[in-house]
Amino acid sequence: xxxxxxxxxxxxxxxxxxxxxxxxxxxxxxxxxxxxxxxxxxxxxxxxxxxxxxxxxxxxxxxxxxxxxxxxxxxxxxxxxxxxxxxxxxxxxxxxxxxxxxxxxxxxxxxxxxxxxxxxxxxxxxxxxxxxxxxxxxxxxxxxxxxxxxxxxxxxxxxxxxxxxxxxxxxxxxxxxxxxxxxxxxxxxxxxxxxxxxxxxxxxxxxxxxxxxxxxxxxxxxxxxxxxxxxxxxxxxxxxxxxxxxxxxxxxxxxxxxxxxxxxxxxxxxxxxxxxxxxxxxxxxxxxxxxxxxxxxxxxxxxxxxxxxxxxxxxxxxxxxxxxxxxxxxxxxxxxxxxxxxxxxxxxxxxxxxxxxxxxxxxxxxxxxxxxxxxxxxxxxxxxxxxxxxxxxxxxxxxxxxxxxxxxxxxxxxxxxxxxxxxxxxxxxxxxxxxxxxxxxxxxxxxxxxxxxxxxxxxxxxxxxxxxxxxx
Numbered sequence: 527x528x529x530x531x532x533x534x535x536x537x538x539x540x541x542x543x544x545x546x547x548x549x550x551x552x553x554x555x556x557x558x559x560x561x562x563x564x565x566x567x568x569x570x571x572x573x574x575x576x577x578x579x580x581x582x583x584x585x586x587x588x589x590x591x592x593x594x595x596x597x598x599x600x601x602x603x604x605x606x607x608x609x610x611x612x613x614x615x616x617x618x619x620x621x622x623x624x625x626x627x628x629x630x631x632x633x634x635x636x637x638x639x640x641x642x643x644x645x646x647x648x649x650x651x652x653x654x655x656x657x658x659x660x661x662x663x664x665x666x667x668x669x670x671x672x673x674x675x676x677x678x679x680x681x682x683x684x685x686x687x688x689x690x691x692x693x694x695x696x697x698x699x700x701x702x703x704x705x706x707x708x709x710x711x712x713x714x715x716x717x718x719x720x721x722x723x724x725x726x727x728x729x730x731x732x733x734x735x736x737x738x739x740x741x742x743x744x745x746x747x748x749x750x751x752x753x754x755x756x757x758x759x760x761x762x763x764x765x766x767x768x769x770x771x772x773x774x775x776x777x778x779x780x781x782x783x784x785x786x787x788x789x790x791x792x793x794x795x796x797x798x799x800x801x802x803x804x805x806x807x808x809x810x811x812x813x814x815x816x817x818x819x820x821x822x823x824x825x826x827x828x829x830x831x832x833x834x835x836x837x838x839x840x841x842x843x844x845x846x847x848x849x850x851x852x853x854x855x856x857x858x859x860x861x862x863x864x865x866x867x868x869x870x871x872x873x874x875x876x877x878x879x880x881x882x883x884x885x886x887x888x889x890x891x892x893x894x895x896x897x898x899x900x901x902x903x904x905x906x907x908x909x910x911x912x913x914x915x916x917x918x919x920x921x922x923x924x925x926x927x928x929x930x931x932x933x934x935x936x937x938x939x940x941x942x943x944x945x946x947x948x949x950x951x952x953x954x955x956x957x958x959x960x961x962x963x964x965x966x967x968x969x970x971x972x973x974x975x976x977x978x979x980x981x982x983x984x985x986x987x988x989x990x991x992x993x994x995x996x997x998x
Contacts, residue, residue: 553791557844560901564850565806567907570642571851574635574777634780638853642909643776646855649912653919654863660955669722719745728957735988736957739872743988747873762879769877769884770821775855778848783819783889786843790815794837800948804894804906804914811894811906817849819857819889849891851907857889860912864892868952868960922951928976932968939968951981 638646724732740747748755755761773779802813830841865871876886894906923931931939943966952960965982 553789553840554842554844557787557789557842557846560846560903562847562849562895562903562905563898564905565811565907565910567851567909570639570645570907570909571636571778571853572639573633574637634778634848634850636778636780636850636853638776638855642853642856645909645912646853646859649859649863649916652916654859654867656919657867657952657954657959664728664955667727669726719743726957728955730953730956730958730961733987734958734961734983734985737870737872762875764879767878767887769881770887772883772885773854773889775858776853778850778852779819779854780848780850783821783848784823785846785848786818786820786824787846787893788816788818789842789844791840791842792837794839800944802894804910806906806910809896809904811896811904811910814893814895817846817891817893818843819891821885821887849905851905851909852891853908854889856908856912857891860892860908860915861890863915867954868950870958870960922946923978928978931979932976942966 723729723736726736729736735743748761750761757763773782804811824843824845827843832839832841865874876888877884878887891908892911894911895903896906898904931942934942946963946966949963950960951963961981961983963981964984966979967982968979969977
């Protein structure tokens with residue numbers, strides 16, 4: 527079994543140094559030289575033989591003294607021909623057009639088998655709806671309403687008659703006289719938001735923040751009026767964007783979608799000593815990012831640059847051969863589970879504005895691959911990814927094995943902790959429900975008690991909350 531990832535820190539540094547010197551055009555050209563194939567999964571996917579085929583018009587000029595049977599040609603006669611499929615009569619000389627359906631329209635279209643549908647139902651039952659069931663059983667809780675922070679300043683206006691004054695109430699915060707009050711008001715607002723979220727009964731830890739739909743750390747994401755929210759990309763409204771018809775959930779829609787590989791340079795987060803690995807058919811398939819499927823071709827996109835923790839990343843899209851072994855239903859289930867349930871990207875929505883029933887503009891598929899000779903890669907089929915997530919969706923440490931882990935020798939414990947390090951664990955129903963394991967500690971001082979190990983997570987507290995929470 528070969529390993530095709532960086533095993534040491536020196537290998538990571540060497541790879542990063544090599545990639546950092548490359549321009550975006552060079553990276554794209556390098557990626558285009560990679561050829562791909564999909565790992566076989568015949569029990570879960572089959573060629574689509576039911577899709578509508580192309581219509582081929584067969585031009586036939588017939589002049590004969592004998593009758594001709596057309597039924598064996600697999601054609602049908604259009605109504606305008608005045609014929610039937612049984613054939614032409616003798617001496618019936620005419621020019622006709624016969625229609626023949628060629629099926630399937632695209633040999634790359636793969637359809638889900640009953641076995642795959644059962645796997646999708648199991649994934650939805652055990653993972654996708656797990657947190658929703660927990661939340662439904664919890665007592666209802668609503669955050670207290672926010673205070674109205676509009677301040678009223680009294681101003682006087684003198685009319686033509688000096689003895690009469692008009693008193694007007696004006697809401698304003700832009701005058702220089704109110705700058706200090708506005709600053710204090712913002713601090714009070716931030717403190718109020720901190721207090722509101724600290725009081726949430728399902729908060730996982732007092733030092734861990736969580737996402738709510740339409741919210742930022744210090745309050746609502748958008749404070750625009752109802753009228754202003756009807757336009758602008760800030761409100762998810764893009765010029766020319768329209769709703770899309772639903773894809774066929776039980777196929778890969780290879781005849782409708784365009785496939786792109788999302789590549790990030792430098793690949794700092796992927797060159798790790800312990801990447802996510804799925805073992806299949808005596809090979810290691812390693813997570814390398816995502817594939818993106820678009821309903822329309824992406825042409826001449828500018829290079830997207832993002833700075834994260836003082837590192838400038840380039841996000842590039844490389845057109846690639848369409849993989850076969852997946853269905854849209856699988857991608858939808860994966861998207862809801864990973865991006866909404868685990869990562870809690872609650873405002874992430876790729877549908878058109880106010881489109882609740884249409885298809886997302888883009889679909890995403892995780893890529894687990896292994897290297898092949900001559901610059902090739904084999905992409906793991908999506909059914910194996912779902913099976914991996916189901917098999918690893920149980921408790922981190924089962925209660926019945928606490929004694930075993932407590933008495934485990936240090937070197938065995940360290941090996942287990944290193945394996946878990948970097949993984950994402952979840953507590954369904956809590957806020958946040960998931961976090962990354964940066965360290966796993968066990969307390970061996972309590973020899974007479976069995977306790978769960980402590981999960982340590984290293985994070986960066988939002989600056990506005992740090993300043994607001996520290997009065998000094």
